[in-house]
Amino acid sequence: MALASHGALARGGVNRQAFTAVDADARLQLMAWAAESGLEPSIDAIGNLFLRLAGTDSTLPPVLTGSHLDTQPAGGKFDGTFGVLAGLEALTAIQARQLSLPRSLELVVWANEEGSRFPPTTMGSSVFAGGMKLDQALAARDDQGMALGDVIELFLARHGELPRRDFGTPVHAYLEAHIEQGPVLERAECSLGIVSGIQGLRWFEIEVQGQEAHAGTTPRAARRDAQAAAMRIAMALTRYFEDEDDIARFTIGRWQVQPGSPNTVAGRVVFTIDFRHPDAGALERMGDAIAPLCEQLAAPCDVLVQELSHSAPIHFPSAIRRLLTLAARDAGMATLELMSGATHDAKWLHTMAPTGMLFVPCEGGVSHNQAESAAPEDLRAGTQVLCNALIRLAGESGAARMPSSQ
Amino acid sequence: MALASHGALARGGVNRQAFTAVDADARLQLMAWAAESGLEPSIDAIGNLFLRLAGTDSTLPPVLTGSHLDTQPAGGKFDGTFGVLAGLEALTAIQARQLSLPRSLELVVWANEEGSRFPPTTMGSSVFAGGMKLDQALAARDDQGMALGDVIELFLARHGELPRRDFGTPVHAYLEAHIEQGPVLERAECSLGIVSGIQGLRWFEIEVQGQEAHAGTTPRAARRDAQAAAMRIAMALTRYFEDEDDIARFTIGRWQVQPGSPNTVAGRVVFTIDFRHPDAGALERMGDAIAPLCEQLAAPCDVLVQELSHSAPIHFPSAIRRLLTLAARDAGMATLELMSGATHDAKWLHTMAPTGMLFVPCEGGVSHNQAESAAPEDLRAGTQVLCNALIRLAGESGAARMPSSQ
Numbered sequence: 072m073a074l075a076s077h078g079a080l081a082r083g084g085v086n087r088q089a090f091t092a093v094d095a096d097a098r099l100q101l102m103a104w105a106a107e108s109g110l111e112p113s114i115d116a117i118g119n120l121f122l123r124l125a126g127t128d129s130t131l132p133p134v135l136t137g138s139h140l141d142t143q144p145a146g147g148k149f150d151g152t153f154g155v156l157a158g159l160e161a162l163t164a165i166q167a168r169q170l171s172l173p174r175s176l177e178l179v180v181w182a183n184e185e186g187s188r189f190p191p192t193t194m195g196s197s198v199f200a201g202g203m204k205l206d207q208a209l210a211a212r213d214d215q216g217m218a219l220g221d222v223i224e225l226f227l228a229r230h231g232e233l234p235r236r237d238f239g240t241p242v243h244a245y246l247e248a249h250i251e252q253g254p255v256l257e258r259a260e261c262s263l264g265i266v267s268g269i270q271g272l273r274w275f276e277i278e279v280q281g282q283e284a285h286a287g288t289t290p291r292a293a294r295r296d297a298q299a300a301a302m303r304i305a306m307a308l309t310r311y312f313e314d315e316d317d318i319a320r321f322t323i324g325r326w327q328v329q330p331g332s333p334n335t336v337a338g339r340v341v342f343t344i345d346f347r348h349p350d351a352g353a354l355e356r357m358g359d360a361i362a363p364l365c366e367q368l369a370a371p372c373d374v375l376v377q378e379l380s381h382s383a384p385i386h387f388p389s390a391i392r393r394l395l396t397l398a399a400r401d402a403g404m405a406t407l408e409l410m411s412g413a414t415h416d417a418k419w420l421h422t423m424a425p426t427g428m429l430f431v432p433c434e435g436g437v438s439h440n441q442a443e444s445a446a447p448e449d450l451r452a453g454t455q456v457l458c459n460a461l462i463r464l465a466g467e468s469g470a471a472r473m474p475s476s477q
Numbered sequence: 478m479a480l481a482s483h484g485a486l487a488r489g490g491v492n493r494q495a496f497t498a499v500d501a502d503a504r505l506q507l508m509a510w511a512a513e514s515g516l517e518p519s520i521d522a523i524g525n526l527f528l529r530l531a532g533t534d535s536t537l538p539p540v541l542t543g544s545h546l547d548t549q550p551a552g553g554k555f556d557g558t559f560g561v562l563a564g565l566e567a568l569t570a571i572q573a574r575q576l577s578l579p580r581s582l583e584l585v586v587w588a589n590e591e592g593s594r595f596p597p598t599t600m601g602s603s604v605f606a607g608g609m610k611l612d613q614a615l616a617a618r619d620d621q622g623m624a625l626g627d628v629i630e631l632f633l634a635r636h637g638e639l640p641r642r643d644f645g646t647p648v649h650a651y652l653e654a655h656i657e658q659g660p661v662l663e664r665a666e667c668s669l670g671i672v673s674g675i676q677g678l679r680w681f682e683i684e685v686q687g688q689e690a691h692a693g694t695t696p697r698a699a700r701r702d703a704q705a706a707a708m709r710i711a712m713a714l715t716r717y718f719e720d721e722d723d724i725a726r727f728t729i730g731r732w733q734v735q736p737g738s739p740n741t742v743a744g745r746v747v748f749t750i751d752f753r754h755p756d757a758g759a760l761e762r763m764g765d766a767i768a769p770l771c772e773q774l775a776a777p778c779d780v781l782v783q784e785l786s787h788s789a790p791i792h793f794p795s796a797i798r799r800l801l802t803l804a805a806r807d808a809g810m811a812t813l814e815l816m817s818g819a820t821h822d823a824k825w826l827h828t829m830a831p832t833g834m835l836f837v838p839c840e841g842g843v844s845h846n847q848a849e850s851a852a853p854e855d856l857r858a859g860t861q862v863l864c865n866a867l868i869r870l871a872g873e874s875g876a877a878r879m880p881s882s883q
Contacts, residue, residue, distance in 0.1 A: 144738055252691045253695070270693070274739060284843065286726060288657075291726075298730070299715060320692060320697075322740065323704050323705075323708075324692060324704070324734070324736075324743055325737050325738065325739050328732045330730075331732075332591070332731065333596060333731050333750075334591070334593070336730065337729075345693070412691070412695075413693040436695075438694065439741040
């Protein structure tokens with residue numbers, strides 16, 4: 072609730088987009104809490120923030136846990152934030168018990184997971200894991216034409232003087248706790264989901280180029296109306312992605328018209344496609360159909376189709392899933408295994424180290440919405456199991472119990 | 478060309494939207510030129526600017542001529558500006574010849590003709606003529622949520638201390654010169670069009686309300702996707718307005734999605750419709766079909782249809798059309814009579830006093846576009862005939878000739 076005050080919206084949600092002043096303010100609050108438990112901060116050049124609880128053997132790669140603090144333009148209080156605070160709570164409890172663990176534990180706040188201001192999504196973890204070059208990330212522009220490279224120095228400076236972390240430093244294992252953002256756990260009345268993997272995701276940007284003209288004098292036959300052509304294309308795509316089983320996820324979430332004046336025929340429309348599928352073959356086949364369909368329907372306008380990101384479906388290693396199941400059993404909790412519909416930073420860490428995720432239910436499965444909510448007892452259960460699993464990974468065999476006052 | 482430097486764009490056009498600093502700068506330049514001919518400025522509360530050449534009998538209502546200086550976000554150099562500068566040229570020539578005319582002549586710059594930042598179009602002339610209340614105009618908001626009432630005082634102050642003009646002061650007659658913004662005169666190789674009337678115009682704003690949701694986790698069946706519903710509605714409307722004769726003008730020029738994030742299902746879409754027709758019956762019948770079609774196709778979203786403006790087709794009085802034809806004959810020029818596809822401030826003056834319009838050709842009929850262009854000889858012809866007609870209306874019978882150096 073304290074973090075949600077940074078970027079609070081009228082209807083209970085949060086607008087804390089990546090690299091903004093409120094994003095930095097939320098991180099400063101987190102750093103203040105972490106400092107009380109002696110966690111040591113460092114930051115990398117894309118803005119990923121690390122808070123380290125040192126282990127007894129500094130030569131061993133650390134165990135990482137965390138998520139993100141940036142939100143959608145009209146997002147909720149729990150998406151990302153829960154994973155960060157669960158990690159903080161776990162590290163705080165471990166530090167308070169003075170457990171002697173060989174490996175260091177690091178709480179990480181990945182920069183720009185949402186990608187709603189500067190695409191693509193999961194930018195910070197992608198750059199850390201080597202999936203994207205820093206230069207490419209810094210060239211991303213927001214819809215006002217501002218490049219990330221123009222704003223990031225100010226954002227980094229707001230953290231104060233911190234040691235600089237390199238990209239790709241070795242990681243022993245990564246765990247991320249998150250709200251499910253879907254209805255499965257709530258319907259099953261289960262507090263804890265072990266995530267089997269993440270469905271595949273492809274992002275496209277479609278640019279339709281026509282010609283501006285006067286709305287009152289230009290006959291339909293003489294128009295190159297970018298809005299009309301873009302609607303024709305978008306409707307055909309919408310129909311193409313209407314699979315019978317309702318498994319494909321197809322979303323047009325951004326649509327910009329230039330010049331955007333009611334009495335001028337549009338000269339240019341740019342819109343985005345977010346397409347996801349759990350099956351690798353369908354992700355390829357259906358995604359590859361987008362460009363030909365656009366080109367077929369654009370006349371008399373021109374169309375440019377760019378693929379902004381492309382991630383195949385992934386499956387987390389069975390060893391980590393087993394470890395999470397054992398950690399839940401230690402706490403006497405039932406679990407459910409499920410696939411993630413949303414993408415997460417864990418996707419990129421999966422390319423570096425054994426990685427796993429824990430889900431807790433959220434109300435009605437609603438997320439990316441101001442109404443996003445989750446029950447305290449579910450958040451507590453997820454935090455407890457995360458803490459148990461982190462202790463196992465950092466080298467201890469016994470389970471810790473959260474103090475009952477928390 | 479000097480006025481086009483205020484708001485100049487890279488591709489030769491102009492972005493001089495109403496009530497901006499560059500809009501005020503262009504007016505200051507015009508006032509400086511007008512001052513050289515002793516024209517007396519005054520301004521009304523919506524920002525209409527009047528520059529008066531006094532007649533010999535101050536008890537007689539003046540003859541007005543003018544147009545607008547505001548442009549589309551990516552507009553051209555001639556739309557509106559030509560009519561203002563033709564009027565300035567005519568009054569300057571009349572003043573230089575020291576013609577003794579009983580009626581005063583006033584050059585007027587109507588505020589916010591385009592309505593692209595603060596809808597609706599022809600706002601200034603509408604308020605002057607009593608078609609819209611000042612309060613209603615000041616409540617108009619731009620797409621950043623700024624109300625006109627919040628910016629107009631600063632805009633008025635930029636003109637310096639000017640006498641304040643009342644709305645609805647008596648007008649003897651009104652003439653407006655304008656580029657055609659269509660292809661008729663150019664194709665007929667005719668420099669001068671006498672405008673018979675203006676086609677009808679209706680503006681609508683369609684607001685589709687759905688629910689924001691996560692793009693990766695929310696099945697299609699569980700979505701209330703405002704973008705999907707708005708596209709469905711807009712495509713059905715587009716098809717409905719595809720008349721065989723290509724006479725109806727139907728344009729969706731603005732389309733805004735909230736929150737506008739690629740991986741969030743849209744919660745709200747607002748788009749505009751600009752619909753025009755020369756036939757009064759078709760304007761009513763086809764325009765009235767919009768709301769039922771929207772309501773029929775909105776589910777599972779909600780839709781709100783608002784009509785922002787509604788002007789029936791108008792026909793200028795035959796006496797003014799005859800006067801313009803005679804003024805052209807005095808200058809030895811052929812004319813063509815044609816209907817205006819675009820709307821103009823003359824529409825509102827028509828409700829107050831005998832009103833007429835002159836058109837000159839523009840290149841390829843292109844307007845509301847940076848490439849807008851017109852030939853100097855056509856602009857000169859239009860200015861000459863406007864001047865002749867103004868002299869007739871202000872009480873002189875003879876025709877004036879423009880000095881050959883201009």
